[in-house]
Amino acid sequence: MRFLVKKKITLSFLILVFFVFCFLVFNKALIKDKTYSPEFKNEKKSYLPDFSLPELYLSDEIQLSEVVKNKEFSLVNIWASWCLPCREENDLLRSLSSLSYLQVIGINYKDRKKNSIQFLNDYGNPFKYNLVDKDGTVSINLGAYGVPETFLVNKNRKILIKIIGPINNNHVKQIKEIING
Amino acid sequence: MILSNSGFLSLLLGLIFSFAVFLCAVLNIKKNLLNLEKKIYKFLTLQFFFVVIGFFILLYSFIISDFGNETVYNNSHSTKPLFYKITGLWGNHEGSLLLWLLVLTSFIVFFFHSSKDEPKNFRLYTVIFHQIIVIGFFIFVLKTSNPFDTLFPKPQEGLGLNPILQDPALAIHPPILYVGYVGTSIIFASALAAMVTGYVNNVWAKNLKRWVLISWVFLTGGILLGSIWAYYELGWGGFWFWDPVENISLMPWLSLTALLHCILTLEKRDLLKNWSIILSIVTFMLSVTGTFLVRSGILNSVHTFANDPSRGIYILIFLFVLIFISFVIFLIFENKNLENKKEIFFLSKETSVLINNWFMIYFLSVVLIGTVYPIFLDVITSEKISVGPPFYNKLLIPFLVPFFLFMSVGPSMSWIKTNLKFKVSYIYYFLLTSAATIITIYFLTQKDFLLIVLIFSLVFLSIKTLSNFLKNNTNHAQNLSHLGFAMLMLSILFNSVSSTEIIKNIKVGESFTSKNEKITFEEVKTNEKKNYSSIIGTFEIQNDDNRIIKLYPEIRVYNQPVIATSEAAIKTTLFKDRFITINLIKDEQLFNVRYQNKPFMIWIWISTLIIIFGGTFAIFSKKKNYS
Numbered sequence: 001m002r003f004l005v006k007k008k009i010t011l012s013f014l015i016l017v018f019f020v021f022c023f024l025v026f027n028k029a030l031i032k033d034k035t036y037s038p039e040f041k042n043e044k045k046s047y048l049p050d051f052s053l054p055e056l057y058l059s060d061e062i063q064l065s066e067v068v069k070n071k072e073f074s075l076v077n078i079w080a081s082w083c084l085p086c087r088e089e090n091d092l093l094r095s096l097s098s099l100s101y102l103q104v105i106g107i108n109y110k111d112r113k114k115n116s117i118q119f120l121n122d123y124g125n126p127f128k129y130n131l132v133d134k135d136g137t138v139s140i141n142l143g144a145y146g147v148p149e150t151f152l153v154n155k156n157r158k159i160l161i162k163i164i165g166p167i168n169n170n171h172v173k174q175i176k177e178i179i180n181g
Numbered sequence: 182m183i184l185s186n187s188g189f190l191s192l193l194l195g196l197i198f199s200f201a202v203f204l205c206a207v208l209n210i211k212k213n214l215l216n217l218e219k220k221i222y223k224f225l226t227l228q229f230f231f232v233v234i235g236f237f238i239l240l241y242s243f244i245i246s247d248f249g250n251e252t253v254y255n256n257s258h259s260t261k262p263l264f265y266k267i268t269g270l271w272g273n274h275e276g277s278l279l280l281w282l283l284v285l286t287s288f289i290v291f292f293f294h295s296s297k298d299e300p301k302n303f304r305l306y307t308v309i310f311h312q313i314i315v316i317g318f319f320i321f322v323l324k325t326s327n328p329f330d331t332l333f334p335k336p337q338e339g340l341g342l343n344p345i346l347q348d349p350a351l352a353i354h355p356p357i358l359y360v361g362y363v364g365t366s367i368i369f370a371s372a373l374a375a376m377v378t379g380y381v382n383n384v385w386a387k388n389l390k391r392w393v394l395i396s397w398v399f400l401t402g403g404i405l406l407g408s409i410w411a412y413y414e415l416g417w418g419g420f421w422f423w424d425p426v427e428n429i430s431l432m433p434w435l436s437l438t439a440l441l442h443c444i445l446t447l448e449k450r451d452l453l454k455n456w457s458i459i460l461s462i463v464t465f466m467l468s469v470t471g472t473f474l475v476r477s478g479i480l481n482s483v484h485t486f487a488n489d490p491s492r493g494i495y496i497l498i499f500l501f502v503l504i505f506i507s508f509v510i511f512l513i514f515e516n517k518n519l520e521n522k523k524e525i526f527f528l529s530k531e532t533s534v535l536i537n538n539w540f541m542i543y544f545l546s547v548v549l550i551g552t553v554y555p556i557f558l559d560v561i562t563s564e565k566i567s568v569g570p571p572f573y574n575k576l577l578i579p580f581l582v583p584f585f586l587f588m589s590v591g592p593s594m595s596w597i598k599t600n601l602k603f604k605v606s607y608i609y610y611f612l613l614t615s616a617a618t619i620i621t622i623y624f625l626t627q628k629d630f631l632l633i634v635l636i637f638s639l640v641f642l643s644i645k646t647l648s649n650f651l652k653n654n655t656n657h658a659q660n661l662s663h664l665g666f667a668m669l670m671l672s673i674l675f676n677s678v679s680s681t682e683i684i685k686n687i688k689v690g691e692s693f694t695s696k697n698e699k700i701t702f703e704e705v706k707t708n709e710k711k712n713y714s715s716i717i718g719t720f721e722i723q724n725d726d727n728r729i730i731k732l733y734p735e736i737r738v739y740n741q742p743v744i745a746t747s748e749a750a751i752k753t754t755l756f757k758d759r760f761i762t763i764n765l766i767k768d769e770q771l772f773n774v775r776y777q778n779k780p781f782m783i784w785i786w787i788s789t790l791i792i793i794f795g796g797t798f799a800i801f802s803k804k805k806n807y808s
Contacts, residue, residue, distance in 0.1 A: 025556070026473075026479070028560045030477055032559070
C-alpha cells in the first residue's frame, strides 16, 4: 500500500511538471512576436540589407550602399502614390530633407511611374533618390509591414530607428536628436 | 452610451449573482436548508436573466447600428443587411464570448431544473464547479473583452464585418458549435461533482448520457456547418484542411465520442468509471484549449480575429487552474470510486468499447500533436513549421482499417460475454463485401493496396451495420450513426481519390477541355448590390452526351471593408459537384479559372446529417432499454 502511494505521488508530480512545462511554453508562445519579418531573424538584424533598384527619373540602377555613403545619415522611406498617409507625411519628410547631415531616399512601392511623378509634382519631392520597387519584393525583404514605413540609417546602413506608418512630429524630434548627437 | 453602459451594468449584476450562487451552494453543502436551494435556483435564473439582458442590448446596438459601441463599430456597417448585422454580433471576439456566456448560464439553469431527482450534494457540487467556470468567463468578458466599450465621439460609420464571414452557414456555425462546446462544461462539472460525492455509477451515467448526446449532436452539427462554409466560401474546393482551428473542434469531438461509448458501458455494466471521468474532464479541457488557441492569436489561421496577448494569458491561466483543480480532485477522490473488479471477457461489448477508446485516444493524440507541435517547436527552437494533410494522412489512414473492422463487429457483441458460434451468414457477409469491393475498385482509376483494404473494411462496415437494422433488439440510433459514419468515410474516400482539378488562364470567349467535358467562358457581367459590387462570369459546360450546364462564378468586391472575395459557382448533382471559381489577373484581360470535379460531395453532408440524426434519435428514445 505504501509503495502504491509513493508511486502515485511520483506519478502526479511528473504529470504536474509536464503541465507546468506546457504552461510555460504556451505562455512564451503568446508573448512572442509572431509577425514575420525576414531580416530580423539573424544577427544582421540591425542593418538594412543592400540592394540595387532603378531610379525613378534616371532609370539607372542604384546601389543602396553606394548612396548611403554620401551622407552621415539617411532616411529610407517606403511610399506609394496610392497611399493616403504618405501624403500626410510628405511635408515632414520635406522639412527633414533640408537638414545638412541627412538625405531622404525613397523606395517607391508597387506604383506606376506616371502616378508617382504626378504625386511628387503635386505634393513636393523630399527624395534625393527615388528607387522604384515595382513588384515590392525589396520592400518585403527589408521587413516592411506596409506603406509608409521609414528607416533611419547611418553610413553603414545600421538601422537607428524604424517607424511603421506615417511619421509624426515626435518622430521628427527623435530623428533630429539622433542627428545632432 | 446609455445603452452600452446598461449592458455592462447588466453583466456586472450577472457576475454578482454568480458569486451569490457559489456562496449559497457552498453553504448549503453542510447544512440542509430547503430555502437555500430555492435561492440557488432563483439566483441562477437571475444570473441567466442578466446575461440575456446584456445579450439583447448588444443585439439591439447591432441592429440600430450604434457605432458609439466599439464592438459594433469594429464589426458592423450601416449598409449591412439586417441578417448580417445580427450575426455580426458573434462574428467577433467580444460578442462571441457573450454568446458563450449566454449558453453557459442557460445550461446550468436547465441542469439544476432537470436534476431534481439526483442526490442533493451532487447537484450542489456540480453547481459549484460550474460556477467556477461561469465566474471565470464573466471576469474574462468584463476585464479583457468587454463588448460594451464605448467610443467618443461617436463615429459616423462602422468598419464592417469581414465579408468572408457574411454567409448563412457561418452565421449559425458559432452558436451551434458553442452549444456543443458549452455542453461539455456541464459534463465536466458533473464528473467532478460525481467524484467528490462518490456518485460515479450507472444512475449518474444514465442522467449524464443526455448531456453527452446533446453536446455531441451540436458539436457534430457545428463542425458540419464549418466545413460547408469552407467548401462554399473559401473557394478552394475542399471541406477540411487540417487547419489548427478545425482540429480543435475535432479533438473534443473525438473524446466526446469515446465518452459517449464509455457512458453507455457505465450505464449498463457499471464499468469504465475512470475512463468516463477522465474523458469528461479531457473533453471540456479540449474545448477550453480550443477557445484559448483560437482567441489568443497564438495560431496564425483564418479564424484568428483577436490578437491581444493579455486575453490569451488570461485564458491560459484559467485553463491551467481548471486542469489543476480537476487533477487534484481526481487524485484525492479516486479511491472513493473504486472500479468494481469485474472481469471483462475478451469477446464482449465491453472490450469493443475499450478498443474504440484506444483508437479515439490515438486519433486524438495525432491531431493534438499535429496542432500543438508547431507552437512548441517555435518556442523552443524558433523554427517555423506547419503540419499539413500528409502528416495526418500517414498517421491516421492505416489505423482506420482495423478501426473500421472493429467497428463492424463491435455492436453485434453482447454485454458480458459473446458466444462465438460459426454461422453461415459470416460467409455471406464475406462474399458480399468482396463482391462489392471488386465492383467499386473496377470503377476507380487509382488502385493501391491500402485503398483496396480501406474500401473492403468500409464496405464490410456498411453491410454489417445495415444488417443490424434487420435484427430485433438493436439500438437503431446507434445503427444510424454508425451507418452515417461508414457513408461519410466512403464519400470522403471516393471524393479524395477521384477529384480532378484544372486551372487555366483564359479570356472571355475561349474554352478548354477537362476529361470529356468542354468548358466555355461565355461572358462577363457586372452587378451592383447594397454591400458589394461583383463581376459574374458565365461558363458553359458541355459533356459527351451534349448536356449543357451553366455556371456563374463571381468575384465580389465588398465596400465595407474593401475586400475582394471569390464566390464559387457549384452545380451539385447526386454523384458529383462541378465547382468553378474565377480570379482576376492584374492588368490583363485574362481570368484565372479553376474548374474542379468533386464526386460524392453531397454525400459527405448527407452522411454527416445521418450521424447527427442518429444522435438526435438517441436523445429522444432514452426510455427504451436495449440489450
